[in-house]
Amino acid sequence: MKSLKSSGKPKKLKLIFFRRVIGKSMLPTLKPGQIIIVSGIYGNLGSDSVVVFNHDNMEKIKRIKDVRRQKMFVVGDNHKLSVDSRSFGWLSKEKVIGKIIWPRI
Numbered sequence: 001m002k003s004l005k006s007s008g009k010p011k012k013l014k015l016i017f018f019r020r021v022i023g024k025s026m027l028p029t030l031k032p033g034q035i036i037i038v039s040g041i042y043g044n045l046g047s048d049s050v051v052v053f054n055h056d057n058m059e060k061i062k063r064i065k066d067v068r069r070q071k072m073f074v075v076g077d078n079h080k081l082s083v084d085s086r087s088f089g090w091l092s093k094e095k096v097i098g099k100i101i102w103p104r105i
Contacts, residue, residue, distance in 0.1 A: 014040040017098065019052060019059065025076030025083070026050075026061055029105055036061070038098035045072065045093060050105045053095040055088065061100070070094070 021034045029050070030036065038052050045051065049064045051074070062074035062084050071090040076082025085091065 014098070016040070016101075019061070021061065024081045025078050026063075027078040027081070029063075029077045030061065030103075034103075036100050037102035039101045040098045042096070042099035045096060045099065050100040051096050052098045052100070053091065054097060055091065055095060059097065067093075072096075 017038050017040065019036050019038055021030045021032055021036060024032055042049075042051075045064060046067060047064055050061065051064060052059055052061050053074070054060075060074075062076055062082070064072050065075045065085070066073040068090075070093050072093055073085040073090055075084045075086065
């Protein structure tokens, strides 16, 4: 694995990886137990991209609602059950570890 240096911390670069969806925050788009394919190589992250990111020592899956400079506002598709930027605020883009490439969203 290649390492990237960002903010003084080495970051391992994964080309493609798999994750299993846990929880109901992304319903109806992603269902609990569903396998997703994630690309660690992603270009521009814009509104409507669905990403995997680190927050509070956990990987989370959310949709980018807004991007401003190096910050993003993320929300779950199931607003009633999602803990997202409406609760914890804007996130640094550096927290993103990948963008969902399958299923096509």
